[in-house]
Amino acid sequence: MRKKRVLLLSEGFGSGHTQAAYALAVGLRQLSPGIQTKVIELGKFLNPVLGPWIISAYRKTVSKQPKMVGMMYRSNYKKSLNRFTQLALHRMFYTQTSQVITQLKPDLIVCTHPVPNAVVARLKRLGLDIPLYTLITDYDAHGSWINQEVTKYLVSTSLVKKKLTDRGVSATHIEVTGIPVHPNFWETYDKDASRLQFNLLPMPTVLIMGGGWGLMYEDNLVDYMTKWRDSVQLIFCVGSNEKVREKMLADPIFQHRNIRVLGFTREVSKLMDVSDLLITKPGGMTCTEGMSKGIPMLFYSPIPGQEEENCEYFVRNGFGELLESAETVDKWFALIQEPYASGQFRRTLEAKRNQQYNPTSCPSAVLRLMQ
Template sequence: MRKKRILLLSEGFGAGHTQAAHALAVSLRQLYPEFQTRVLELGSFLHPTLAPLIFNAYRKTVSSQPKLYGKLYRFQYKKSLNPLTQLALHQIFYRQTSEVIRHLKPDIIVCTHPFPNVVVSRLKRSGLSIPLVTVVTDYDLHGTWVDPQVNKYLISTNDVKSKLLKRGVPEQKIEVTGIPVHPSFWQRHDRSNIREHFGLKAMPTVLVMGGGWGLVGDHSLFDDMVKWSDQIQFVFCLGSNEKALQKMSETPGFQHENVRLMGFTKEIDKLMEISHLLITKPGGITCTEGLAKGIPMLFYKPIPGQEEENMQYFTENGYGEQIMSRETINRRFHMLLEEYEDVGKHEVDRPITPTDMTNPYPPAGYSKAIAELLM
């Protein structure tokens, strides 16, 4: 008997959607060896030349004109895409999706981005009989996620569930599972080994992320941060932002022995393990990874729309705080040093956290929800 096939469809508008798809795929394979998974960024797969141009234009718009992006987000907030827009999206960008599905023969389709979700929903209205699971990757619900053809929604919180119910989605189609993150974020590692691996010291450590989306644009903020380098160790993860990496590496303040500049890495889970504070844009996946690791967060300039909603959830629940000014950073750095002084001798065994950070949803919940549809 052949393995059950799970096709996970994402899109390249930000890394989080695809990270969630891969995290879910890994979790499913670990828990259910009888399942076979395949992750595709559908637009990139169908249009390998055109898609990167579109994604790059999107990134530039979000980074340089966040207010415009916020207006577009709010304009469509309570509405699904209308049939004409769905048709245009399908004809221009996703016309060959049905052929991909026919070739791969999945038993279930999981979408972690609204666009493939819209396209598969449209195919289901035309006769496709494969179950469709929609994984909402933020702590909010935009209208483009919602479609009557979805068989099951896997969502982050009860607040998102309430929004789905208000939009007429039957309760039996909704399951609050939390957002998928890679299983490695739920594991605990030996911190001494991690520090040795990265050449880092056992001292108060701040992890800074978000370079690929413009966080490094405010160099004055970073300049103020690294003034603390004699007392605090900084790890800047700049993703694929090579220009920022080069510029910062040539700046004297970032040449301190307690400042580490890094490009793209697949070991964020390990860096979070040995960090005491995370400074980041409030993307749904990064925030959930920080929650899994129990690391307190400071949020920098959320993009109007889903990042604002993510930040609201995490600040209201005591998991993080928005950076309102340099005073916010200075105050939190003082707190970090005081807490480290109190518990530093034991910090290898437990993280320093000013709040009780516990994820209310079991890490395997999203995998089990999908498995139940295949049993």
């Protein structure tokens, strides 16, 4: 009997979209070992020169002109991709995307970014007869996600579902599944073993993430955090940005026995388990991973648009707080040094998580819907 095949299409505008695709792919295989999955970043795969250049330009715009990004997000907030954009995407991707689909013969296509979502939707208008699931990877619903040809929307919360229905999407085409996280985040790891693996001490620990695009190193609050380094262990994760890592390692303020500066790692789940506080950009994926671990979060410098919406959701629901000043740092760095208060808060967060989020829901829903 032929194994079921799922093709997951994403884009590299921020790591969260592709992370969500891989998380869902691995989750599907974990729950149903016979299933076959393939994840592709469409632009990079089909245009290996132009695709990375466009993403690099986007990164520079985010870091240098975030207000412009927010303005573009808001100005088209309630609009689907216009006909000109859809036609341009169609001309860029039509032939090659059709060939990929013909070659892989998927039973289901899942898109975790609006660009491949629009490309596949147009292919469906032209006769492609494969279900299209759209996984919205934030706690908001921008109009660019919406296409009539989508078979099912997989969304993070009931609020996002309402935003879609308010724009004319039938409620029967929407499933509240939560954003999927990698199965590594489905379990809790032994703290002592993880500390030994990363050469960490058993002391109050803060995990600081989001430096992969170089947006964190220049922040004055990062320097301020290091003033706590004698009583709080600091783990900086800067992803694949080796330039930032080298700068930090060469900077005397980060040269301390209680400070670790890490590059790319697949062990974020373990690092969250040994940490008492997570400081991060409010991207949909990282926030969902933090929620899945029940770790309190501080959010810094949300990019205008979807990150602001993500931040608002997690703050409103009590999972974290906006990092606005040195006073916020002092408050939380002092709290995690009080075992009773810190433990009580963590248990409260875990109870909220259990009410609002189940990490297996999204892959389970996809498998059920495939039936």
